Amino acid sequence: MSKTIKLRKGLDIRLVGIANKVKTAAAAPKTVSIKPLDFHGMIPRMLVKEGESVTIGSIVFQDKYKESIKFASPVNGKVEAIVRGEKRRILEVLISLDENQEASNSGAIDINALSGEDVKAKMLAAGLWPFMRQRPIDVIADPKNEPKAIFVSAFDSAPLAADMDYVLHGKNAEFQAGLDALSKLTSGKVHLTLNGKLPADATFKEAKGVEINTISGKHPAGNVGTQIHHIDPINKGEFVWTVNTQDVANIGSYFLNGVYSAKKTIAITGSEIKDPAYLEVIQGTNVANILEGQITSDNVRVISGNVLTGDKIAADGHLGFYANQITVIPEGNQLKFVVTKGWMGPGFDKFSNSRLFPTYLMRKKRFTLDTNTNGEERAFVMTGELEKVFPFDILPMQLTKAAITDDIDGMENLGIYEVAPEDFALCEYVCTSKIDIQDKIRQGLDLIAEECM
């Protein structure tokens, strides 16, 4: 039974710099990178050495503990460097590009002729498995588990997010093939959840073999975690797999063409971008040539992903594995005088979910927000504010406190299996006490993974 869900809780943070619907192909970057840090908790074992050449779809490293999970090179080229950090931890694998970026084609694969195990084996061997993520814990799916359902969100409701209807327009065949492959992987349903506020693109509307649900409301309506909670919530001992919208098409493209597909369309957004637009890029691309001449000031933060869950990267850094957008916002590393821009100021430049600023009345205005924390960290004082932006039947403050105090029983009872750090991003945003809630939840999940899984 497909469901229609309406959310009353949530918050749309209205930022300046939404991408115009213009799509161009980016020039080939000098390097691409695969960052093991994008895959939480995964420790890589390198299969290539520095200087070795790689081709599109050839395996670069594998998960040290779950060896069947492999990671493929998105380009033809040469391993330029394996960058290591403290304790020789691998931070990223840099690959420089050859001029020839033709991929060797091994021919289309008929999904219908394959069993679920075959599909799984093909995806693992082709390096497509990292696209599959699992709840609980929010890590790469363990191929040994049997998911009770697979969830795909057909839209992204994060601030300045790429419009998936626009991005995947015309990719019906790939997207459908991807869904077909996914439905082989579970005995349960594949849920595709559409945005109830806008008419969906034909790619999503006409998808077959899946359960189509609609959800409407403010962010985090587009988060897959919200959708799981309202459609088919996770109980202890159950697994649900999730896949990003674009990655479904990439998986489909592999089965249609027999080639590892590493192309994706990202939105270049944020108040410090001259003309925000869409760009077709390679997974893990260096962003230097993308941002060249686009950034309007010196003191900026470049984020791979959105402002709530993305990662800070250098202006010549690389796009994250799961990122669908780049956001550039001003750094807020300046002192702010109390009555002009500080805590007692009129606050026309501040966006807040509380009603303490006049901007609360400006329901349409878009804001330029910087990275200042707008205050210092404190103990939890205010109550009821996290609940306003958390559309789960879960008590966010109590769960966060259980995570902070390493209370395993408490976390299990309060619903830790249903959540990922990204579900708490808005809670972290609105928190008066400036607590790093996503980080606390992640630590809680790590503890659960260690003790209970």
Add this chain to the structure above:
Amino acid sequence: MKFLENIVHKMEPKFAKGGKLEKWNPIFESFTTLVFTPAHVTSKGTHIRDGVDLKRTMMTVIIALLPCLLFGIYNTGHWEMVAAAGDRSLDFWSNGGDKMIAGLIVVLPLIVVSYGVGLTIEFIFGMKNGHSLHEGFLVSGLLIPLIMPADVPLWMVGVATAFAVIIGKEIFGGTGMNILNVALLSRAFLFFAYPTSMSGDKVWMAGVENTNVTGFTGSTALGDLASFMSEKPVFENLETFTNNYSLSDSIFGYIPGSIGETSMIAVLIGAAILLITGIGSLRIMASFFAGGLLMGLLMNVVGGNDYIMLPPLYHIALGGFAFGAVFMATDPVTASQTATGKIIYGLVGGMLAILIRVLNPAYPEGVMLAILFMNVMAPIIDHYVVQSNIKRRLKRLKTT
């Protein structure tokens, strides 16, 4: 402001780790963060943060308290003049300027002592624990004088504040960790430690002890009402009481009492500020009032003595009921934290306040004790609300 900013930047290294004045850093930080929102940027998690912080939140509560403070100062001045003249029928709104000055002379020292003692202790603990001043006391420091009787000796306020901040808050870990409302605790401390100077009819008007008019007492409405339970009531029956204290006088606050609590109008202006800005919990305020009215009605039905028969609206207008409901019960740290819990907390708190008032002759004012009791009960209420949430999730597992 470049000039001030430069000073801060110049002084910063001295107070930084390894600097000459390192151990004074918490104080340096407290003052600089008062003048400048610091240049802290997000490091993990979300890259942007809401504009709100604890300083602005607490400042809003202080603004919401201003109507009570201003009216309280004026009212204190008025009753001081009444006490001097020995005539309760003095016109409230004449000689406004003199009353304001007379009130300020009484109230200002109370505020200075409360903030002075409290902030000093907070700074000492801050230095010991290496953190800057946490904002909680900025509100407590103003609440304490507002719930004191006008004639309370300054040293008592100092001792009570010290007790409340150290025993009530700092030993639990500071702002956000306390179980009992700090301001109410200071009042409760005085009430039990110095009962003779905190009740009766000697403290509610400044200078009443020195009045030369024979037969004049500085009694309050609640004190007079409580006397219905004794052998010798001040008034013969409820009717003579209501003739003396009209409902409108109680609502506007033209009656003696603790400094900030008398005017329901001023309290409601504060409540409006708290509710419009969303800082005060509507659930707690509304259910607290509802609980009070309900218990008042219930008592009317039961009957017994004249105090029990007091109309419920009077209960809410008299004494510290409204002030407690709006500013004390809603303290987010000590109240219930769950949405359902807040309603139960407010409702039971309001009922208890009236119950203590009318059934216990020893405590003419039940609001303080009711809220403190509910502070202690709040974690238990929350526990059961959380358990029901957990049970709901477990049930889901069984049905599937």
